[in-house]
Amino acid sequence: METSMLDPEEKSKADSRERIIHTTTGLFLEKGFAGTSMSTIAKACDMTKASLYYHFSGKEDLFIACVTHGYATALNALTVIVADTSLTAEQKLRAAITALYETTITSPVGRMSPLIAEVSRAFPKVALSFHTEYIEPQREALWQIVEDGVAKGVFAPVDQNQFFHIAFGPIVTLSLSREMFATFDDLDTYFPVDALRVGHTDVLLGMLRPGT
Amino acid sequence: METSMLDPEEKSKADSRERIIHTTTGLFLEKGFAGTSMSTIAKACDMTKASLYYHFSGKEDLFIACVTHGYATALNALTVIVADTSLTAEQKLRAAITALYETTITSPVGRMSPLIAEVSRAFPKVALSFHTEYIEPQREALWQIVEDGVAKGVFAPVDQNQFFHIAFGPIVTLSLSREMFATFDDLDTYFPVDALRVGHTDVLLGMLRPGT
DNA sequence: CTAATTACCTACCGATCGGTCGGTTAACCG
DNA sequence: CGGTTAACCGACCGATCGGTAGGTAATTAG
Structure with missing residues (x-):
């Protein structure tokens, strides 16, 4: 019923699912959803389209799998920071923003x-899943840090x-802009991620600075 | 060579171009680019697909026309504010953010x-046009206000x-989120535009506050 | 008047789309 | 060994895609 040993040429x-998801994610990121056909995906996975449909019930299913795949690992970085008792509230916030x-x-x-x-227009359930399983946990983790700081008196309540709005807005827009203008050759001088992140963090800490 | 009079049933x-652009813009916003076929557009315009191709050379051309159409009017609001000599720098900034x-x-x-x-992946020239003809002028207008304020000593240099990053980020993300989660019934309580705008403006003025 | 042009039509094209059907191969099981 | 099943494939489907060829009614120009 189960494979008894781990042979190098696993089947x-x-x-296979994981391999397909990994390959397809790259294609979607490169060409968009509508711009990536099931035939193209199959070819990139060294498979037939029919085999693809053996693993996934359709293009939407495959897309959802790609999106969902990284939820846990991406959120894990945040929860680790929140749970780290050796950090001050400000250090936690800095680390969280960096993450x-x-x-x-x-x-x-x-x-x-x-x-x-x-x-999202064609498949509203994708947007819903993205929101409840990714956006909302991110917000909750970040808010946990803020509330802890407020409780300790090192942050002013906001x-x-x-x-x-101020915390996520610039980050999402920066990501969108970099995808949108990915063909620009001066992308990193126009959107210098690290410098923008540092300044952004200062602004957020300014919002939370107690006093007056 | 020219129509001598303006009859009510203009042809x-x-x-026709303007009517097509207007109708098509609505369809694109509702269904996305790939989700809107030329046949659908033609039907919505009470035309045949062939007639569409009489006015526009292709789907890309039509899309660019839709995007470009609103550039001038959208930018005009900003330039009017910048040119208004009766406003203080802070008033200008508030008005510009609202716009x-x-x-x-x-x-x-x-x-x-x-x-x-x-x-943007399929048609990089669209992203380029959007950037040079829309994003960049917006940035220049906003920067003009900031520089004026700095010159007058009411704004600290930034x-x-x-x-x-802080000014445009939250706005673009808010717009994106509202499109993305347009199906949510509590959209306005989750993304309360006016309240977020006011708080955002305060943050920006905080960045520009002189002293210390 | 005729000729030309404008704004639109019907009918169609090849290509490609997402998806399916009926196998085939190879490993595993009793 | 035969039987079952998991993993995969070649060939095909109807639908739809963006785009086009060629014609037509109405207006305008000379």
Whole structure:
């Protein structure tokens, strides 16, 4: 019933699924959802289209799998920071913002935001899943840090939506812009991620600075 | 060579073009670029597909026309504010931010940003046009206000990219989120535009506050 | 009047789309 | 060994895609 040993040339279903997801994610990021056909995906996976449909029930299913795949790892970085008792509130916030820049701009999940926007009209359940399983946990983790700081008196209380607006807004837009203008040759001088992140963090800490 | 009178049932080429652009913009915003076929557009315009190709050379051409159409009017609001000598620097900034929220979230051009991201891989010239003819003028107008304030001593000097990052980021993300989660029934309580705008403006003025 | 042009039409094209059907191959099981 | 099943494939489907060839009614020009 189960494979008794791990041969190097694995053919297990789970393995194929993962390989397909990985390859397809790259294609979607490169060409968009509508711009990537099932035939193209199959070819890139060294498979037939029919085999693809053996593993996934359709293009939407495959897309959801690609999006969902990175949720856990991307969120894990945040929860680790929240749980780290050796850090001060400010250190936690700095680390969290850095992690958000990292996941949103570098990791496939974050970079997929524009794609999710693209398909959200046709498949509203994708947008819903993205929101409840990715956006909302991110907000909760960040808010945990803020509330802890407020409880300790090192942060001034702020409005939740306001803070999220200023915290996530620049990051998401930066990611979107970099995807949108990916063909620009001076991308990194026009959108210098690290410098923008540092200044952005200062602004957020300014919002939370107690006194007056 | 020219129509001598303006009959109510106009059949001029320019008129048809404008009507097509208007109708098509709505369809693109509703269904996305790939999700809107030329046949659908033709039907919505009470035309045949062939007639569409009489006015536009192709789907890309039509899309560019839709995007470009609102550039001038959207930018005009900003330039009027910049040129208004009766306003203080702070008043100008407040008015400019309000105008940016208005155009980015309400007007078709602004709402088209996710669409431009969608097609930017296939048609890089669209992204380029969007950048040089829309984004860049917006940045220049906003920067003009900041520089005026700095020259008058009412604003503290700030880094340009940093300021743009915090200024445009939340607005674009808000627009994107509202398009993405348009099906949510509690959209306005989750993304309360006016409240977020006010708080955002305060943050920006905080960045520019002189002293210390 | 005729000729030309404008704005639109019907009918069609090849290509490609997402998806399916009926196998085939190879490993595993009793 | 035969039987079952998991993993995969070649060939094909109807639908739809963006785009086009060629014609036509109405207006305008000379």
